[in-house]
Amino acid sequence: MTELHPTLARVTERIIAKSKDSRAAYLSLIEREIENRPDRSQVSCSNLAHAFAGAQEDQEALKTNAGPNIGVVTAYNDMLSAHQPYGRYPERLKIYAREVGATAQVAGGTPAMCDGVTQGETGMELSLFSRDAIAMATGVALSHAMYDGMLLLGICDKIVPGLLIGALRFGHLPAVFVPSGPMPSGISNSQKQKTRQLYAEGRATRAELLESELGSYHSPGTCTFYGTANSNQMMMELMGLHIPGSAFIQPGTKLRQALDRAAVHRVTAMTADGNDFRPLGHCVDEKAIVNAMVGLLATGGSTNHAIHIPAFARAAGVQVDWTDLSELSSAVPLLARVYPNGSGDVNHFHDAGGMGFVIRELVDAGLAHGDVMGVGQERGMAEYGREPGLEEDRLVWRDVGPSGDDTMLKPAGDPFQPDGGMRLVEGNLGRACFKSSAVKKDRWTVEAPCRVFHTQKAVVDAFKAGELDRDVVVVVRFQGPRANGMPELHSLTPPLAVLQDRGYRVALVTDGRMSGASGKVPAAIHVSPEALGGGPLSLLQDGDIVKVCAETGELSTTADLSTRQPADDPGAEMGTGRELFAMFRQLADEAEKGGSAMLATAGL
Ligand SMILES: O=C(O)[C@H](O)[C@@H](O)[C@H](O)[C@H](O)COP(=O)(O)O
């Protein structure tokens, strides 16, 4: 194996150094929790009776403390196609637990929002903060203190980060994430995009658009674009929090079932009473967090993780920022092109070699830490660099071999790009993220007069009125965490893509987010500081020249902002439950720190 890449070593050392105190505080919390772990034989009989009353056939085993008791935290609902399979999981997981002398109980459920359903709607303003609500719900579930380990059932955008944040605060327990897998591939992504752009131009009917969308999203399982949900799966592999190779095995298959069963058996084997104790807080250390960032860059993952990684890192006492991400991006090559960064989807990616190929290439090239603890049978990342299969119904892991499709997957020695899929752009307008893997290089620099908007709808109306048919930097402000919950503005992709296809130089600049599935149009997103409270975006006026340049890392205006007054705050809206999240908005810290009121007020 090659020596660790010097940039990876340097960034890791810097993160360890700046996290020294917060990581030490976190580890001593875990030690205290391990020492004070409730001995259930000493817990009041009333507490125990309440805990076991609903356990039916497991009641005797629980009463006699026969074996480890595993808490299942599930984000099941029917609204997310990715989470719909989880409805049938609890009874199966209990059976698998009994097979190894353990028990499992559903500790609790968490909310789960489908960003695909709320995209472009007011519900999207609850999306980012739903992550913190999920973390809190995870804490409520595990607070029963009746568990020796945890199984975390969640896939989508805010759910895995939320589950991880919550579970890390119970990091004295071992944990395994249990994915449900991607739905089979539907119509091609280029076909989907074509119908969308035709509809945006008024050249396709709504019925034709719906037919096309249903051709893409058609059955239980995760949507197959490489957005935030599937970026979550990639990160869980790079952090070693899945059974190796679980990420992209489809629901309802024998292999999926075998991996789910292995997850239950593994978490049971890693409890404090076993001989392979692996508390989650020890698995998730600085190196695991660096591996998550490396995986994001090497696979062109979702920009949303520029916000979620700093957040869940803080939950483990680790401090990371966009400078760390940007420096890693300069050294980590782009090894995968999965839609929207390419044409194939995660099923094609998996068939071409998938996560096993990516992890093997990164670790062998010294571009990822191979000594992350993980939850695999062996410690370390070796198993994660292979792929799972069944031999006479027995789970085996095989070498992955070379890429099965070099239009999707390339080796570290011959990457698509020598550097990663995400760049930091900064200047007198603030700091922002730019997803370079999803934008053609001739679009990495756009300098044009800006048009300033306060809502997505105003942009679409201006587009329909033909007001944007020119070189233009579209600025959408007051979309930050404290303004309106930092929604994704993915509905802007089709109209801006139409302008770009008409030959105009177009870019988006916003303190809001984009979907992990957004691509094609150059965008400087998550601008920090946000407009609300006088951030530079609030000083811009129509016609100011704005430059976005991913080559030089620039986000600036030639306008003299020193003489400007901030635009008025459009004010927070009521309805769709947004008022319930007012305290999250008022207390949220900036995107670069994770956009979390919960972590900010917890002093983490
Ligand atoms: O970050 C993400 O990955 C997105 O939020 C994704 O979860 C969302 O559902 C997209 O909107 C789907 O893409 P389409 O809207 O293009 O189908």
Ligand code: SF4
């Ligand atoms: S991947 Fe996105 S659109 Fe698909 S189910 Fe998950 S949240 Fe919804």
